[in-house]
Each structure stands twice: as C-alpha cells, then as structure tokens.
Amino acid sequence: MKESNPTDPIGQNIIKLISNVCFSVFVFSVLIFTVIAITYQPPDPWESSRALTKVFTDVENATFKTDTSVLKTGEDIAASPMSTPMAMGTPITEATIEKSEEELGKNTTLKSGCEDVSVVNCSDPRVLIAIQRFNLRAFKAISFLDYQTPVNGSNPNECDVAWRFRNKKEKSWRRYRDFRRFKMGFKDDCSYKVVRPGRWHSGINARRFRSRVSSPGNGQKDKFTPFVRDDEINDTIPVLGSDSDFKKGKYLYYSRGGDYCKGMNHFIWSFLCALGEAEYLNRTFVMDLSMCLASTYTKSSKDEEGKDFRFYFDFEHLKEVSSIVEEGEFLKDWKRWDKSHKSKIPVRKVASYKTTPMQLKKDKSTIIWRQFDAPEPENYWYRVCEGPAAKYINRPWQDLWKSKRLMNIVSAISGSMDWDFDAVHVVRGEKAQNKELWPHLDADTSPEALVAKLQGKIEPWRNLYIATNEPFYNYFDKLRSHYKVHLLDDYSYLWGNTSEWYNETTTLNGGRPVEFDGYMRVEVDTEVLYRAKTRVETFYNLTNDCKDGVNTC
Ligand SMILES: *[C@@H]1O[C@H](CO)[C@@H](O)[C@H](O)[C@H]1NC(C)=O
Numbered sequence: 001m002k003e004s005n006p007t008d009p010i011g012q013n014i015i016k017l018i019s020n021v022c023f024s025v026f027v028f029s030v031l032i033f034t035v036i037a038i039t040y041q042p043p044d045p046w047e048s049s050r051a052l053t054k055v056f057t058d059v060e061n062a063t064f065k066t067d068t069s070v071l072k073t074g075e076d077i078a079a080s081p082m083s084t085p086m087a088m089g090t091p092i093t094e095a096t097i098e099k100s101e102e103e104l105g106k107n108t109t110l111k112s113g114c115e116d117v118s119v120v121n122c123s124d125p126r127v128l129i130a131i132q133r134f135n136l137r138a139f140k141a142i143s144f145l146d147y148q149t150p151v152n153g154s155n156p157n158e159c160d161v162a163w164r165f166r167n168k169k170e171k172s173w174r175r176y177r178d179f180r181r182f183k184m185g186f187k188d189d190c191s192y193k194v195v196r197p198g199r200w201h202s203g204i205n206a207r208r209f210r211s212r213v214s215s216p217g218n219g220q221k222d223k224f225t226p227f228v229r230d231d232e233i234n235d236t237i238p239v240l241g242s243d244s245d246f247k248k249g250k251y252l253y254y255s256r257g258g259d260y261c262k263g264m265n266h267f268i269w270s271f272l273c274a275l276g277e278a279e280y281l282n283r284t285f286v287m288d289l290s291m292c293l294a295s296t297y298t299k300s301s302k303d304e305e306g307k308d309f310r311f312y313f314d315f316e317h318l319k320e321v322s323s324i325v326e327e328g329e330f331l332k333d334w335k336r337w338d339k340s341h342k343s344k345i346p347v348r349k350v351a352s353y354k355t356t357p358m359q360l361k362k363d364k365s366t367i368i369w370r371q372f373d374a375p376e377p378e379n380y381w382y383r384v385c386e387g388p389a390a391k392y393i394n395r396p397w398q399d400l401w402k403s404k405r406l407m408n409i410v411s412a413i414s415g416s417m418d419w420d421f422d423a424v425h426v427v428r429g430e431k432a433q434n435k436e437l438w439p440h441l442d443a444d445t446s447p448e449a450l451v452a453k454l455q456g457k458i459e460p461w462r463n464l465y466i467a468t469n470e471p472f473y474n475y476f477d478k479l480r481s482h483y484k485v486h487l488l489d490d491y492s493y494l495w496g497n498t499s500e501w502y503n504e505t506t507t508l509n510g511g512r513p514v515e516f517d518g519y520m521r522v523e524v525d526t527e528v529l530y531r532a533k534t535r536v537e538t539f540y541n542l543t544n545d546c547k548d549g550v551n552t553c
C-alpha cells in the first residue's frame, strides 16, 4: 500500500485527466448535438413553396417554429379549384350580360329610347345591366354570381342592389354578399350608366337577401331562391340518430394528447393527421370541438380552454366533406348503447402511436380508440403519421377551411378597399428580437427602412394593408405620408360588440361574448394579405435574412 503511494497522485491525475477529457468530449458532443437539433428544421408545409406543392402527398416530421403571423389552410393551397356545388350558379360575364341585353332588345314593349329620360327606374332591367357591366370592369378580382333586382335608394336616381360573389383568389366555393348604392344617370344615347358607385355594403335598402317566402297557398315557394340557406352558416353539431345507426358505424376516436394547448400550427398538423387516418381506415372521426388556445394567442397570455373549433374553422364545410361526429354526441350514444344492450360495443384500444394505421386496417371493431397516454413528445397525434404511415396517409388539407364568420370580416375589409389594395407582410415579434438567427430583420422592418423599401415596389398613395404581428399600432405611422395605410385594428367595428360577428359568435358560445383573439387576427390578416394586388413579403423582399434563421436559405 505504502509503496504504491508515490504513484497514486499520478494515477489519480491520469484518471482526472481522462475523466476531464471524457467530460469535455461529452459536453462538446452534447453541444454539437444541441446545435444540430436547433438548426435542423425539416420543411414545413406552411412556409416554403417547395413544401407547399408537396403538401398533399408528403407527410414529414413537423416543425412548429413556423411563422405564426400567417396561416394557410385548405382554401389557400388547393392545387386545383374545388369542385363546384350545383347550387352555386355560374359567374356573370360580359357574354351573359350581352345575352340578357339581346333578349331585352327583342321585347319591343320595353323602352329603349329617350322618352322619360329624367327618371331612373330601378326595376328597369337595363339598370341592372348597366350595374353588372360596371361591376365587371371595376372589380376584376371578383366573380359575380347572382344579383337581385335593384330597389330604390334614398334619393331619386339612386338604386340599391345586392349580389353574391366569390373572390377569384380564394380556392373554395364559398360565396359572400355585397349590397351597394349606385347613383345612376344616362348616356348621350339615353341608355343607363353608373354615375357613382357606392361603398361596400352601402345599399342598405337591398340588404335583406329575402328568402321571399311567396304568398301562402302559392305552390311555387322557394322556386325563386335556390340559394336561400347561403346566408346562414349551418354549423350545428350533427346528431347520430338511432342506436342501430350508431352500431352500424365505424369510428376512430382519439383521446386528447400532448397537442392540447400547443400552437395552432401544431393543432392543424395533428388534427389533419387524425382525420387522414380516419379517411384511410374508412372510419368516422370522433371530434372534440373544444379547443385550447395557446398563450401566444390570448390576451391574458395564458392558455385558454373551452374555445370552440367553429370560432376558427369552417365546421359546416368539414361536416359536408368528411365523416365526423362530435365527441359529446358520440359518448352519449355509446353510453346509451352499453346501458341498454347486453353485448358491449367492440372497442380496440390502441396505447401507442407505434401501432400503425396499416396494422389497424383489418380491425373490425366498431371503435378504434387511440389513447396517447405516453409522456411528451410520445403523445402527439401527428406521430401516427410518421414513418412508413406517411406513405399511406394524406392529410386532407382541402377539408379544413377558415371560419366563414372570419372570412366575412376578410371580405368586408377587402371590399371596403374595393379590392384595390396592395399589402405588405411585416414579420416582427420574436424573430425581430432574436438577433442571432435574424440579425437584420429588426432593422429591415424599422419604420424608416419600410418607407425606403416600399417605394419603388408600391406606388404612392395606394391603399396599403399591413399584415403584421407588430403589436404597436403607431409603429407604421411614417408610412402614412406615402400610402393610405390600413391595419387590422382599423376595422375593429367588424368584431366589436355591435357587429354581426359578435352577435353570431356570442350565440354560438351560449350567450357569452367571444374575444377576437390573436389566432383570429392571424387568420384575417393572412386572407386579406392574399387578396392584395401587389404583395410584399418580409423575407426576400424586405430583408435578406432567411425565413428560418441564419443559413437556412
Ligand atoms: C422523423 O422522426 C423520426 C424519429 O422521430 C426520424 O427517425 C425520422 O428520420 C424523421 N423523418 C424525417 C423525414 O425527418
């Protein structure tokens, strides 16, 4: 023992040295690994156009470091125009106008000359024709679908007319409504012309798109109006019907997973995976309409539960195009069945996402119940779609549209600028503060830089809509001496407590008012941005920083 003493310090030193080296190597490798983990970002479907074109075919590991100031859904990324329901009607074109003009021409009883030239008769079909032709030339971004017969405005020579339209830039078949007041006059040849068109929703006498229930006893009620239901959004929760209907169905039921209260991109990525699996298995998806809004989107800066899916997304469309059942209805029916029958409903419980959809395909159980009890990140829904499953499951993006109530706000904003505006997307927020990953973003989106960079891209005094996550309203004031600046907050009356949106969401929410939250703001901003004539993006238009941080482009 004593003899070995002198060597001991050396031995200890060597051990110390070795362990130090090992520790350094360990630290270093952890560091490298961390760096890789931080900088590695697989493509995400919302951001890069390359990924977007693949979005319908590819399922890859998601990243949720996406830009949260825009959000694309099915109506933005459809590859081809969606199939058009029969009831939609055909757009009015110059050709259809000429046709109705010709028809009028043949009816010699109708005046076409200069008698009575002082009076504008709003019910005269020629008034409508003049207005249709005017609209067609003025609003090139719009498809006009049907008009109502004009009615008197508040002064002589004014006519109010209502119509339905869709925006050509929106790849859904949804229709919106406008009604405007036109001041009419006569051309030299005594035909009608539009002297002054009214603003968005100015034709209040034509506002009621009456369902025109014809007089009682008249057998042909509803004949006039194949499109009555269109104004109301029917996103009621469907009920399943009888016990035997319930038993006949096949369901895919997902318990709440780690996705709950995560960001909306994460929600969409997961939800569409689940819906995709249900479609792959030919099963009805059991859907929880109650959502949790992540703190980044709430006024309280805390996660908020009890948000309704229908605040954000178009449930009417979803239930039309996919097979879903609401969770509460489903559980009620399931319980009722088990209570009143001796044989229980066959259920296959699936504990882990590692059981693939392909393995479940042959399963005949009425209910397949995925449970997601594992700790994060093993409990994310979207993991079901990873790996080999990616080849079999397509996320049905076309099923998920934005809420029509929000889209009505989008139409009101773009319509109030007569669809004649340019837009700039200014990404600031966390990215602007992160100088390591986006060294120039903050400076490149400063008010001075914006003024300098937008000149040459956008003509002076155009309507300029700014879609942004910059919270400070006056941040863009410098632009006001060059452009007519519009910000989302300028339109707060559209969701204020006297608005249609407020009324409808309050009703949907059982009488409690709904906050117009950050996520709704993002949806509206995104859609207005997409309707602009000229669009200036933050990345690659305003700044050379890469969208996903240093060295990612
Ligand atoms: C997805 O993640 C799994 C493990 O989580 C990994 O093995 C796989 O390579 C990833 N796929 C892609 C395309 O990144």
Ligand SMILES: *[C@@H]1O[C@H](CO)[C@@H](O)[C@H](O)[C@H]1NC(C)=O
Residues within 6 Å of the ligand: 103, 104, 106, 107, 125
């Ligand atoms: C024009 O006359 C034809 C029959 O000649 C009739 O079918 C049509 O409804 C008339 N059009 C209008 C606008 O009165």
Ligand SMILES: *[C@@H]1O[C@H](CO)[C@@H](O)[C@H](O)[C@H]1NC(C)=O
Residues within 6 Å of the ligand: 121, 122, 123, 124, 125
């Ligand atoms: C207005 O035009 C409609 C349709 O052409 C006609 O029935 C009506 O008599 C006209 N009214 C006046 C006051 O000229």
Ligand SMILES: *[C@@H]1O[C@H](CO)[C@@H](O)[C@H](O)[C@H]1NC(C)=O
Residues within 6 Å of the ligand: 120, 152, 156, 157
């Ligand atoms: C519309 O106005 C014209 C004259 O401006 C008038 O003759 C006609 O009665 C009015 N129609 C209705 C339905 O009020």
Ligand SMILES: *[C@@H]1O[C@H](CO)[C@@H](O)[C@H](O)[C@H]1NC(C)=O
Residues within 6 Å of the ligand: 229, 234, 235, 236, 237, 238, 319
């Ligand atoms: C709303 O849609 C449901 C189907 O989801 C349907 O049963 C119901 O009749 C519709 N209500 C109206 C008012 O159209």
Ligand SMILES: *[C@@H]1O[C@H](CO)[C@@H](O)[C@H](O)[C@H]1NC(C)=O
Residues within 6 Å of the ligand: 280, 281, 282, 361
């Ligand atoms: C679902 O239906 C389609 C067509 O009806 C069929 O090709 C497919 O094999 C079915 N899938 C399952 C899991 O039954």
Ligand SMILES: *[C@@H]1O[C@H](CO)[C@@H](O)[C@H](O)[C@H]1NC(C)=O
Residues within 6 Å of the ligand: 497, 498
């Ligand atoms: C609507 O909001 C305004 C301002 O926020 C407030 O003064 C008013 O009392 C509210 N009205 C109702 C009916 O809540």
Ligand SMILES: *[C@@H]1O[C@H](CO)[C@@H](O)[C@H](O)[C@H]1NC(C)=O
Residues within 6 Å of the ligand: 502, 503, 504, 506, 507, 511
């Ligand atoms: C919505 O408006 C209608 C009619 O304007 C009114 O009857 C109803 O009470 C309103 N609902 C809410 C929740 O404010």
Ligand SMILES: *[C@@H]1O[C@H](CO)[C@@H](O)[C@H](O)[C@H]1NC(C)=O
Residues within 6 Å of the ligand: 457, 534, 535, 536, 537, 540, 541
């Ligand atoms: C923005 O950048 C893209 C890609 O570099 C370019 O195609 C586009 O024309 C630019 N837009 C404007 C308004 O300068």
